[in-house]
Amino acid sequence: MIDRITQYGKRQAVVFGLHNSALMAVIVLLIAGMTLRSPYFLTFANFEVIMTGFVLEAIMAVGMTFVILSGGIDLSVSSVLPLSAILAGFMLNMGLPIVLVILITLVVATSIGFFNAFLKIVLDVHPFIATLATMLTVRGLALAMSRGENISGFSTAFTNIGQGRLFNIPYTILFFAVLIFSMGYLLKNHRFFQQVYFIGYNPKAAMLSGLKVNRFFLFVFGFSAFLAGVAGILAAAQYGAAHNSYGIGSELRVITAVAIGGTSMVRGGTGTMFGTLLGITFMAILSNAFMMSGISTYWQDIVTGVMLLLAILAAESLKGKQVAV
Amino acid sequence: MKKVILSLILVAVLTVSVFAGGQKEGQTVPGQKEMEKETYAMVVFLKGSEFFNWCYAGMSDAARAIGPHVSVELQGPAEWDATLEARAIDSLVARRIDGILVTAGDAATMIPSINKATAAGVPVITFDSDSPESDRLAFAGTNNYAAGFEAGKAMAEWIGTGHVGVSTFPGPDHLKQRVDGFKDALEKYGNGIKVSIVNDEGDVVKAETQLTALLQANPDINGIFAAHGNPGPGAASAVRSLGMEGQVAIMGFDFGMPVIELIESGEIKGTVGQNPYLMGYMAMIMAYSANHPTDVPSTNAGFGHTPSNVDTGVAILDVEGVQMYKNPPKF
Numbered sequence: 128m129i130d131r132i133t134q135y136g137k138r139q140a141v142v143f144g145l146h147n148s149a150l151m152a153v154i155v156l157l158i159a160g161m162t163l164r165s166p167y168f169l170t171f172a173n174f175e176v177i178m179t180g181f182v183l184e185a186i187m188a189v190g191m192t193f194v195i196l197s198g199g200i201d202l203s204v205s206s207v208l209p210l211s212a213i214l215a216g217f218m219l220n221m222g223l224p225i226v227l228v229i230l231i232t233l234v235v236a237t238s239i240g241f242f243n244a245f246l247k248i249v250l251d252v253h254p255f256i257a258t259l260a261t262m263l264t265v266r267g268l269a270l271a272m273s274r275g276e277n278i279s280g281f282s283t284a285f286t287n288i289g290q291g292r293l294f295n296i297p298y299t300i301l302f303f304a305v306l307i308f309s310m311g312y313l314l315k316n317h318r319f320f321q322q323v324y325f326i327g328y329n330p331k332a333a334m335l336s337g338l339k340v341n342r343f344f345l346f347v348f349g350f351s352a353f354l355a356g357v358a359g360i361l362a363a364a365q366y367g368a369a370h371n372s373y374g375i376g377s378e379l380r381v382i383t384a385v386a387i388g389g390t391s392m393v394r395g396g397t398g399t400m401f402g403t404l405l406g407i408t409f410m411a412i413l414s415n416a417f418m419m420s421g422i423s424t425y426w427q428d429i430v431t432g433v434m435l436l437l438a439i440l441a442a443e444s445l446k447g448k449q450v451a452v
Numbered sequence: 453m454k455k456v457i458l459s460l461i462l463v464a465v466l467t468v469s470v471f472a473g474g475q476k477e478g479q480t481v482p483g484q485k486e487m488e489k490e491t492y493a494m495v496v497f498l499k500g501s502e503f504f505n506w507c508y509a510g511m512s513d514a515a516r517a518i519g520p521h522v523s524v525e526l527q528g529p530a531e532w533d534a535t536l537e538a539r540a541i542d543s544l545v546a547r548r549i550d551g552i553l554v555t556a557g558d559a560a561t562m563i564p565s566i567n568k569a570t571a572a573g574v575p576v577i578t579f580d581s582d583s584p585e586s587d588r589l590a591f592a593g594t595n596n597y598a599a600g601f602e603a604g605k606a607m608a609e610w611i612g613t614g615h616v617g618v619s620t621f622p623g624p625d626h627l628k629q630r631v632d633g634f635k636d637a638l639e640k641y642g643n644g645i646k647v648s649i650v651n652d653e654g655d656v657v658k659a660e661t662q663l664t665a666l667l668q669a670n671p672d673i674n675g676i677f678a679a680h681g682n683p684g685p686g687a688a689s690a691v692r693s694l695g696m697e698g699q700v701a702i703m704g705f706d707f708g709m710p711v712i713e714l715i716e717s718g719e720i721k722g723t724v725g726q727n728p729y730l731m732g733y734m735a736m737i738m739a740y741s742a743n744h745p746t747d748v749p750s751t752n753a754g755f756g757h758t759p760s761n762v763d764t765g766v767a768i769l770d771v772e773g774v775q776m777y778k779n780p781p782k783f
Binding site: 175362365367377428 | 493527542564
């Protein structure tokens with residue numbers, strides 16, 4: 128059993144070498160083109176803007192990779208983000224200690240994920256519908272709590288979490304780096320995380336072979352919501368405010384980054400964390416490129432859509448090869 | 453002798469002034485040819501909104517008036533996420549844009565990005581929706597007290613005396629200012645007009661139910677003021693369902709398509725039109741001015757002169773007044 132799971136993971140790595148190389152080539156072309164176009168593109172200042180400008184989506188994409196690998200989807204992250212920001216803001220302004228605020232916020236966020244898993248496991252609701260419902264409900268909750276007004280006036284001890292830096296690198300970026308590398312390592316080498324491939328590829332077979340599939344779904348959706356909660360806290364700290372508009376539409380950017388990274392949307396069980404990192408990099412550079420060159424942001428959606436389509440087609444054709452292996 | 457000296461001095465002064473003037477012209481003419489290209493960006497929190505397209509039209513015209521070396525662009529997310537707007541400002545600063553005009557999707561969220569831009573030497577002017585706590589140099593937009601006052605003055609002229617219902621909701625500062633201005637104008641220009649306020653919670657349906665209840669309880673009401681864009685159509689349908697057409701003069705706010713249609717059908721008598729074109733125009737002029745400090749020291753350290761606030765005014769629009777707003781510019 129263990130052998131089959133690890134073998135499957137290793138085969139994945141070979142197949143995705145191709146997809147990732149192609150995506151890397153596109154990213155290099157994008158960087159080269161932008162460097163020719165604008166003298167300010169390849170600067171440290173802009174490098175930081177690119178990274179900090181997409182870090183919230185990037186953090187959520189790590190959780191989303193597990194969700195999509197397991198054959199599901201999580202639309203609710205874009206609402207868990209503002210709810211967490213607003214909840215944390217309220218508690219901070221009530222004078223609760225920062226550690227406690229973070230703890231409570233993350234517990235609330237994670238329990239929303241558990242609820243998503245509950246809808247899937249117990250009521251057998253497809254994650255698309257289940258998380259769509261939670262997305263709407265939770266966003267309504269965020270709006271009702273804040274009544275549309277911003278919550279601000281946080282202590283510098285708190286805003287420092289989002290604005291401070293170590294060795295001149297923002298904490299948010301460091302957190303993301305540690306997160307994606309540790310999760311990438313675990314997905315490749317740790318049995319608990321590797322089973323996501325098997326479960327996503329064939330959940331019934333996984334259940335029959337004795338894997339604790341339901342417990343795993345609980346982890347997957349809980350983790351995704353947990354990271355959305357982290358993103359919400361970081362947003363409140365980074366911008367020194369919380370507002371119900373935060374994160375609107377971010378679920379699509381997150382899912383797109385994961386899909387461009389080669390994680391199959393059609394069927395679970397194919398994808399890598401490194402691919403997600405590349406997908407994030409592509410999306411982050413692309414949105415910055417449009418702002419840099421002054422081209423209307425309308426075109427950004429068109430380019431992103433075409434890239435998404437290409438990535439899905441590439442992922443599907445590669446999977447055909449993988450069956451032949 | 454004195455006359456000779458006097459005339460000599462006069463000649464000298466004239467010569468110097470002509471020379472000086474000529475010299476000045478001599479300097480500016482080649483200077484103008486070599487003027488460096490400058491790019492200014494407008495950042496909005498809802499790209500594609502008609503209101504902001506009017507603002508951008510004003511910005512474009514102002515840039516054209518300044519000269520061919522100035523170009524402008526419209527940036528901002530297509531969905532309303534205040535953090536995306538803040539990120540857009542960060543990117544523009546990294547690109548060393550020459551100036552930013554921004555309407556704040558959320559006043560507090562924009563503060564770190566606006567302050568970073570100002571610290572980097574990029575002038576930031578807010579328009580329409582301000583971020584007053586930030587380091588932005590100036591704001592161009594509607595003075596809400598004055599807007600309410602204009603509405604109250606027009607209402608007093610329409611009805612003279614009676615009882616007016618006001619549809620608004622508690623919370624936003626700008627709505628409170630509008631209602632204050634409205635009440636003050638009624639007191640000044642009207643003849644003992646009574647005012648009743650209902651809470652519409654910002655919603656057109658809620659406005660309709662609240663106003664229906666108000667009209668039923670107070671049949672003497674002969675005027676309704678919608679303090680923001682939403683309750684106007686709700687007021688019209690409340691009046692319609694009670695069969696009170698023609699007895700209640702309705703003043704709307706802003707010129708959304710439903711309000712325009714109701715003005716054309718005569719159910720809404722007039723609306724308070726803000727001037728988005730002028731917001732963009734004035735903000736652009738101020739950004740350019742801030743970017744070009746003169747020898748006269750300004751209160752904006754490191755930048756040129758700007759007033760801190762420019763009131764772009766309102767007009768009470770009737771059927772003819774709203775016609776131009778039916779065809780907003782597209783970008």
